[in-house]
Amino acid sequence: MKFKSKFFCVATEGATTDGRTITSAWIQQMAKNFNRATYGARVWLEHVRGMLPEGPFQAYGDVIALEARKKDDGKLGLYAQIEPTEALVKMNKARQKIYTSIEVNPEFADTGEAYLVGLAVTDSPASLGTDMLAFTQNNPEGSPLTGRKQDKDNLFSSAVEVELEFEEVNEGSSFSDRIKDVLGKFRKQAVKTDNQLEQVLGAVEEVANHSADLESRFNEFSKNFAGYAAGQETLTKLQESFNEFKAAVEKADASNEKRPPATGGDGKVQTDC
Template identity: 55%
Template sequence: MASKSKKRSEFFRVAVEGATTDGRVIERQQITEIAETYDPQVYGARIWLEHFRSTLPDSPFRAYGDVLAVKAEEVEIAGKKKLALFAQVEPTDDLVDMVNVRKQKVFTSIEISPEFADSGKAYLFGLAVTDSPASLGTSMLAFSAQHPENSPLKDRKQAPENLFTEATETVIKFTAEDEPEARPGPVAALLSTLGLGKKAAPVPAKEDPEFNVAEFAAQLLGAVGEQDAVMAKLGQDNRALREQVQALSTQVAGLRKRLDETPQAFTQRPVVPGGKDVDAANITDC
């Protein structure tokens, strides 16, 4: 069976121009720059719980996946068109469980570097998820902006100049995984084991149809009929071969009889020349 590929999400909205942050506003140009500059090979943004970053694999604040790609698209909000940032992620099983199994509401917030690596352009540094929007809501961001020295968010940033966006509710849908290789059903598998019949259409692994006796009997009889035809053809070929061998045997027997009847000391009598000058020694005594 083929190995399953990793899950990927559909693109979902993570930020919109004009959204409030810690005293700043996301500009349209910043979203455009993030969509242009983001490259996981240069710096891959990971998914964190409320922007906390732990290096311990069993910590609740471990990474929950990676951002694979981003794109900018216009959306209409309250009758106004705004530029939004959409992200595609590769989640861990924990994030899938949060979204698909526990059915929790997921709110997202992004960390933006206004000027990444002296490029002068904005870059996506991280994506946070939470089921508690107040933790990254407008009140928390406003407090952090008014009291930066006491901000509970300052230690979560990768750089002091980075900014967090307000957490907004998001709908994340994961694309279906690759289907496993199809395997034959019970009837086809049995026929294949017996070396009979044609290859049956593969049945997906997730399906397990009940054994159908009538179907099996019909396929088995058809396969036996095919085998009978093959055996009949082989019989005809064998008869023709036997006739050829018999003819060759008859010819060999005739040659052997002639050889057996020929005397072993037999020599051919020399030719006697004729004429008046023949030597008397060569005259035949008749």
């Protein structure tokens, strides 16, 4: 059984980390550039990249999509969607690991632009708070966080509390899923700047949700129709048999002539003595 999360905010423009500030340009670049085929951002515990598949520091999922959205306060936020492991789903149900922190490479590879390279979950926000991050930046040799970075120039964002909501993934690609995929790509290309655009996207998404219900109803109808079709086939065969029988009857002698009267004697009975 596979799950994916609803989009949740993992960073906001203006947030300070280790003395550096997350800019709106970074957020737009991370949303625009994210591609799992280029570099997959995994979900880690406390930003620790474990080497073994067993144990507490294994990977707990993958980031599968990023979006840049305007928040209610007008600031630009980075929203992530993740595909969790069963272990992370269980943790979330138990209200464990409810804080997240991102790892950003400000100049990824040869692009010169920001890229999300990791996402961490934690129960100790202070371990990834601004004070600890500032200490790491100023004293890289003495901080336990230094060795957890994918690159020494990367930065961790301060941990923020999130509410993760997971939904089961239908393995098949439905019509509504394809519409939502298109919307996600559109949102990446055009960061929402006004309410009118958001209303349009919201309306299209609502149509997609309704189409999912219609698709479910249609599938149920298809099952019922299959049974109806089988019954119809039986009825057709009966009709054909009846037609054959009717044709045979119609070919038979249908005249109303009575049997000719018998010719005999005078009705007297003779006895041979």
